Amino acid sequence: MSATVHALDAEPDDRWLLRLYVAGQSPKSLHAFANLKKLCDELLPGHYEIEVVDLVELPQRAQADDILAIPTLVRRRPAPLRKAIGDLSDTARVMADLELQPGSST
Amino acid sequence: MTEIDGDSAVLLLSKDALTALPKAQTGISGLDEVTGGGFPRGRPTLVCGPAGCGKTLLALEFLVRGIVEFDEPGVFVAFEESAEDLAANVASLGFDLAGLQADGQLVIDHVDLGGMPAEATGEWDLDGLFLRIGAAIDRVGAQRVVIDTIEVLFAAFASSAVLRSELARLFAWLKERGVTAVVTGERGDGSLTRNGIEEYVSDCVIVLDHRVVDQTSTRRLRVLKYRGSLHGTNEYPFLIGESGVSVLPITAQGLQNGVSTERVSTGVDRLDAMLGDGGFYRGSTVLISGTAGTGKSTLAAQFCDETCRRGERAIYFAFEESEAEIVRNMASVGIHLRPWVDAGLLQFHCFRPSLLGLEGHLFAMQKSVNEFRPAVVVKDPISDLLRAGNRADVTAMLTRQVDFLKALGITTLFTTLIAEESLTESDEHLASLVDTWLLVKVVDGNGEHNRVLYVRKSRGMAHSNQIREFLLTTQGIELADLYVGPQGVLTGSARQAQEAKERADGAARSDDLEQRRSDLASRRALVEAQTAGLWLEFEAEAKTFEQMVSHGSSGSEDRADQRAEQGRLRGADTDENAPPAPEPADPDDAG
Numbered sequence: 205m206s207a208t209v210h211a212l213d214a215e216p217d218d219r220w221l222l223r224l225y226v227a228g229q230s231p232k233s234l235h236a237f238a239n240l241k242k243l244c245d246e247l248l249p250g251h252y253e254i255e256v257v258d259l260v261e262l263p264q265r266a267q268a269d270d271i272l273a274i275p276t277l278v279r280r281r282p283a284p285l286r287k288a289i290g291d292l293s294d295t296a297r298v299m300a301d302l303e304l305q306p307g308s309s310t
Numbered sequence: 311m312t313e314i315d316g317d318s319a320v321l322l323l324s325k326d327a328l329t330a331l332p333k334a335q336t337g338i339s340g341l342d343e344v345t346g347g348g349f350p351r352g353r354p355t356l357v358c359g360p361a362g363c364g365k366t367l368l369a370l371e372f373l374v375r376g377i378v379e380f381d382e383p384g385v386f387v388a389f390e391e392s393a394e395d396l397a398a399n400v401a402s403l404g405f406d407l408a409g410l411q412a413d414g415q416l417v418i419d420h421v422d423l424g425g426m427p428a429e430a431t432g433e434w435d436l437d438g439l440f441l442r443i444g445a446a447i448d449r450v451g452a453q454r455v456v457i458d459t460i461e462v463l464f465a466a467f468a469s470s471a472v473l474r475s476e477l478a479r480l481f482a483w484l485k486e487r488g489v490t491a492v493v494t495g496e497r498g499d500g501s502l503t504r505n506g507i508e509e510y511v512s513d514c515v516i517v518l519d520h521r522v523v524d525q526t527s528t529r530r531l532r533v534l535k536y537r538g539s540l541h542g543t544n545e546y547p548f549l550i551g552e553s554g555v556s557v558l559p560i561t562a563q564g565l566q567n568g569v570s571t572e573r574v575s576t577g578v579d580r581l582d583a584m585l586g587d588g589g590f591y592r593g594s595t596v597l598i599s600g601t602a603g604t605g606k607s608t609l610a611a612q613f614c615d616e617t618c619r620r621g622e623r624a625i626y627f628a629f630e631e632s633e634a635e636i637v638r639n640m641a642s643v644g645i646h647l648r649p650w651v652d653a654g655l656l657q658f659h660c661f662r663p664s665l666l667g668l669e670g671h672l673f674a675m676q677k678s679v680n681e682f683r684p685a686v687v688v689k690d691p692i693s694d695l696l697r698a699g700n701r702a703d704v705t706a707m708l709t710r711q712v713d714f715l716k717a718l719g720i721t722t723l724f725t726t727l728i729a730e731e732s733l734t735e736s737d738e739h740l741a742s743l744v745d746t747w748l749l750v751k752v753v754d755g756n757g758e759h760n761r762v763l764y765v766r767k768s769r770g771m772a773h774s775n776q777i778r779e780f781l782l783t784t785q786g787i788e789l790a791d792l793y794v795g796p797q798g799v800l801t802g803s804a805r806q807a808q809e810a811k812e813r814a815d816g817a818a819r820s821d822d823l824e825q826r827r828s829d830l831a832s833r834r835a836l837v838e839a840q841t842a843g844l845w846l847e848f849e850a851e852a853k854t855f856e857q858m859v860s861h862g863s864s865g866s867e868d869r870a871d872q873r874a875e876q877g878r879l880r881g882a883d884t885d886e887n888a889p890p891a892p893e894p895a896d897p898d899d900a901g
Contacts, residue, residue, distance in 0.1 A: 225438060227437040227438070227441060230437075232432075232433050232434065235432070235433075259437070259438055259441045259442075260441065263441040263442065263444060263445035263448075264445050266438050266439075266442035266445065267419050267442050267445065267446065270421065271442070272421060272436055272439045273434045273436060273437075273438055273439075273467070274434060274436070274437040275434065277431075285425065286425075286427075287425050287426060287427055288427055288431050289431065289434050289467075290430035290431035290432035290433060290434040291432035291434065292431045292432055293431065293432035293433070294430075294431045294432055297427075297429060297430075297431040301431065
C-alpha cells in the first residue's frame with residue numbers, strides 16, 4: 205500500500221506534502237489513513253498530498269527516514285519538518301503536532 | 311532446554327546439561343571465563359550501568375569480535391551516538407567499523423529521536439523499529455544485535471505504558487529471530503535500570519560499575535543473573551585498554567595450574583641451601599618483605615642476574631627507581647645487569663603505580679608479560695601499589711596477578727617495604743598469596759645496623775629455620791651464620807669480634823694443650839727412663855744372684871786353694887791347721 209493521494213485543484217507549490225508511514229494493513233494503519241484523509245479534507249481541501257509508505261514492503265525506508273513508531277505522519281511541506289505519532293484519532297493533537305489550523309491552506 | 315532459575319541450576323543440572331546451553335562467545339578477554347563461555351546464544355542479554363561505565367564499548371566489542379573472530383555478522387542500533395562518533399571512539403582500539411560495514415558484515419543504525427512529538431495522537435507501536443532492525447539483520451545475515459541504549463526511548467515517548475509493552479514485545483521478537491542480543495540500560499536509583507527494563511530481559515544480566523576510590527577509578531563487572539548457567543558471582547574489575555575491554559577474573563584460572571618441582575636458584579648459594587634443595591620452585595610466588603634499606607632489591611636483582619645467567623628472561627618492574635639507577639646501584643655490589651639488558655634477557659619497566667591506577671597497572675603488566683614471555687617477574691616494591699589503591703583492592707589485584715603468572719609458570723618475586731614497628735603483621739594479608747616468604751630486617755646494636763634474613767614460610771620445602779646475617783659485598787650477596795651466645799644474637803662487627811675472639815681463644819687453648827701434651831710426654835719419658843734404670847739394676851742383681859747360686863759348691867774349694875796359695879806365698883809349709891783366710895763379703899750385705 206504505497207500510494208499518493210493528490211488533491212486536484214491546487215498549484216503544486218501551495219500543497220501540503222504529508223507522508224504517512226504504516227506497517228501493512230493493520231487496524232492502526234488503516235485508522236491513521238482514514239483519520240488523516242478526513243482531517244485534510246476538512247482543513248486543507250484540495251491543498252494536500254498524502255504519500256503512504258508501507259514499511260513492510262519497504263523496510264529499508266525505516267532506517268533511511270528514521271522511523272520507529274507506527275503509524276508516523278511526517279509533514280514535509282511546508283517546512284519545517286513536523287512529526288505526529290499514532291493513529292491520528294486525537295484530532296486536536298494532530299493539529300498541534302502539524303501546526304494545522306483551519307484555513308491553513310489559504 | 312528447560313529454564314531453571316538461579317542457584318537451583320547448580321544443583322539440578324549436570325555438567326553436560328550446563329555446557330549444553332548454547333552460548334555465544336564474546337571474545338572479550340576474561341568475560342567468557344566469567345560467564346562460562348559467553349552470552350546465551352539466541353537470547354537477549356542486558357548490560358546495565360551508570361553513564362560512562364563502558365557498556366557501549368563492551369557491547370560494541372561483543373559485536374566486532376563476533377564478526378572478526380567468530381564470523382557472526384552484527385547489527386548495532388545506536389540511540390545515543392552516531393555511526394561516525396562510534397567509529398571514531400573505537401578506532402583507537404583497532405576496530406575498523408567503516409571497513410566492517412563496507413564488507414557487509416556490520417550495520418550501524420543510528421536512531422535519531424530528534425523532532426519526536428511529545429505525545430501520540432492515538433494508538434501506536436514500535437513496528438517501525440522492528441522492521442528496521444529486521445531489515446538490517448537480513449541485509450548482513452546478522453547473528454548478533456546490540457541495542458544501545460534503549461532507555462533513551464523513554465525520554466522520547468511520553469506513554470511509557472505503551473513503550474513497556476512494546477519493549478517486552480521487542481525482546482520476544484529478538485528471541486524469535488534467534489539473534490544473540492545485547493541491550494544496554496542506564497542504571498537507575500535503587501534499580502538496575504532507570505525504567506526497569508530488566509524485567510523483560512530475564513536470561514542474562516551483566517552489571518557494570520565505575521567507582522572512584524582514593525582518586526583512582528576502577529571499573530567493575532558482575533554477572534547478576536544467568537539463567538540456566540553457572541557463572542562467576544564476584545565483582546570483576548575490568549579495563550578499557552589498548553585492545554578493548556579486558557575483564558580480570560580472580561578465579562578464572564582456578565587453582566589448577568600445573569605445578570613444578572623444578573627449583574630455580576636464587577643466585578645466593580646459601581639461600582638456596584636454606585630453602586632446602588636449590589632455590590625457589592619454578593612458577594612459585596616469592597615475597598621478600600623488609601624494612602627500608604635491607605637489601606630487598608639486591609636480592610631481587612641477584613635473582614634476575616641468576617635467571618639471565620641460565621639464559622632465561624626476566625622482567626623487573628620497578629616502582630621507585632629508574633633502570634639506570636638500579637643498574638648502577640647493583641653494579642656497586644657486583645651484580646652487573648647491563649649485559650643482560652643488552653642481550654635482551656632482562657627488561658625494566660619503571661613507573662609510578664599511581665600513574666596507571668591498579669587495574670591499568672595490572673593490564674600493563676599482563677601486556678608486557680605476554681609480549682616478553684619471561685621466566686621470572688620481579689615487582690619491586692609492591693608496597694608502592696598501596697598508593698594507587700586501598701589494601702583490599704591491592705590484595706585482589708595481586709591475587710589476579712599471581713593467578714595470571716602462575717598459569718604461565720612464571721616465577722614471581724615481589725618485594726614489599728614494611729614499617730619497622732609493624733614488621734610481623736603488615737604483610738599478613740599477602741601471606742596466603744605467596745609460596746615462599748623471606749623476611750629481611752635490621753638488627754641494631756653496638757652502634758651498628760646489620761641485616762638479617764630468614765625464611766618465614768616456604769610451602770613444600772624443608773626450609774631452614776635459621777636466621778642468617780645478610781651481607782652485601784662487592785661480590786654480591788653472602789649469608790653468614792649468626793653468632794648466638796650468652797650475649798644474645800651478634801651481628802656485624804660484634805659477630806666478627808666474637809668470631810675473632812673465638813679463634814684466639816681456640817688458639818690459646820690449643821697452645822695449652824700442646825704444652826700439657828709435651829709435659830706429659832716428657833714425664834712419660836722420665837718415668838720410662840726411671841723404670842728402665844730400675845729394671846737394669848734389678849736385672850744386674852738378679853744376675854749376680856744367679857751366679858752366686860750356680861757357684862755355691864765350688865766356693866770351699868776356692869777358699870782351700872786360696873789358703874794354699876797364701877801359704878805358699880808366705881813361704882810356709884803346707885799346713886792343714888793354718889788359720890783360714892777371711893771370708894769375702896756376702897753379696898746380700900753389699901746393697
